[in-house]
């Protein structure tokens with residue numbers, strides 16, 4: 001009897017005392033806390049927190065602040081110690097063709113039209129299939145996760161397969177089903193391509209990771225009625241329209257001859273330009289045309305490395321920024337870059353515009369970083385969800401090592417992120433609150449088999465493409 005009473009008393013005491021301890025600490029349980037890092041928020045005030053932390057619950061960021069403050073308020077089911085590392089928003093690659101990683105290094109040192117018509121279009125005609133696209137997307141996803149990209153915009157074929165692999169890898173994607181005039185692997189006619197794009201939109205329109213889109217290839221590869229239909233389709237479903245625009249001087253010459261207008265002037269005449277349109281490249285755009293893009297709400301995707309490698313021209317990025325155009329950064333497909341490293345894209349963007357304008361502040365470090373994060377989010381119409389570390393946004397976060405010889409010493413983390421950091425320095429990649437890579441170990445893809453499979457596809461590509 002006595003023992004029972006004692007046990008009862010202990011039970012009552014524990015029952016009363018434990019909740020007291022719990023409420024006294026006042027901590028809210030969340031899924032993940034990243035702490036002790038240099039938090040580069042990329043919020044509106046450009047705030048950086050020297051010893052900071054980010055609390056994540058489920059898919060969302062719930063708090064950003066000093067490590068002391070966050071640890072006092074939140075208890076993570078999981079914790080990541082980011083000592084000596086930068087915690088920042090995941091990078092946004094606003095233009096790529098993910099499966100083209102399988103053509104990486106296939107043909108270099110030529111201009112866009114020679115490269116496309118002699119190598120890329122023939123290689124695609126003989127190798128693109130649902131299996132090819134899946135293997136290529138897995139390889140691209142592996143590279144993007146390893147180099148800190150958390151969202152990418154894509155234009156390719158069999159986009160539903162790309163969407164499935166993107167989801168499986170855990171990445172966020174704005175994925176555009178390509179519409180092009182000539183017969184391709186997934187569509188015999190532009191009408192087929194439009195029907196395929198519509199099915200794709202219907203299938204993925206409410207997905208937490210995938211934003212389906214329509215990707216009319218370019219004004220030189222589509223007739224007027226198909227351009228109009230593609231734009232109408234994206235308007236009907238309120239999804240983005242992704243297009244290559246004013247990429248080369250040849251495109252401008254062609255537009256003048258065929259349409260008696262510049263590429264931007266032609267699309268504006270068609271009523272094509274409007275919110276939701278993302279123009280990739282925009283290398284040959286005048287200042288008055290930049291103002292048209294801004295007034296129509298068109299976003300621009302800047303691809304400095306691809307533009308340099310294909311000798312396409314230098315996009316007037318300082319002019320776009322001055323005009324208030326939303327400019328995101330991108331790698332383009334790996335066949336013309338030849339990688340998907342957004343850190344390289346940031347550094348190149350900053351350097352090329354200094355060189356082009358002979359003005360060292362044309363694109364400074366913070367501007368380059370902004371284009372790769374918030375600028376990309378705005379260009380894609382996703383600024384409410386991604387692009388900065390702020391409560392209420394999706395938890396797309398990367399943790400970047402800052403202690404390599406190349407990064408020592410560090411006076412300014414923003415400078416280091418743009419001018420010395422490489423994709424390989426990314427330690428941890430989180431998308432929608434899920435850890436995709438932890439301390440360089442990718443958790444959602446089997447690295448060995450993804451690489452082996454890619455090498456097998458290269459053997460097939462070699463047999464069908466004349467590499468002389």
Ligand SMILES: [Zn+2]
Pocket residue numbers: 095096097244280332333
């Ligand atoms: Zn492209």
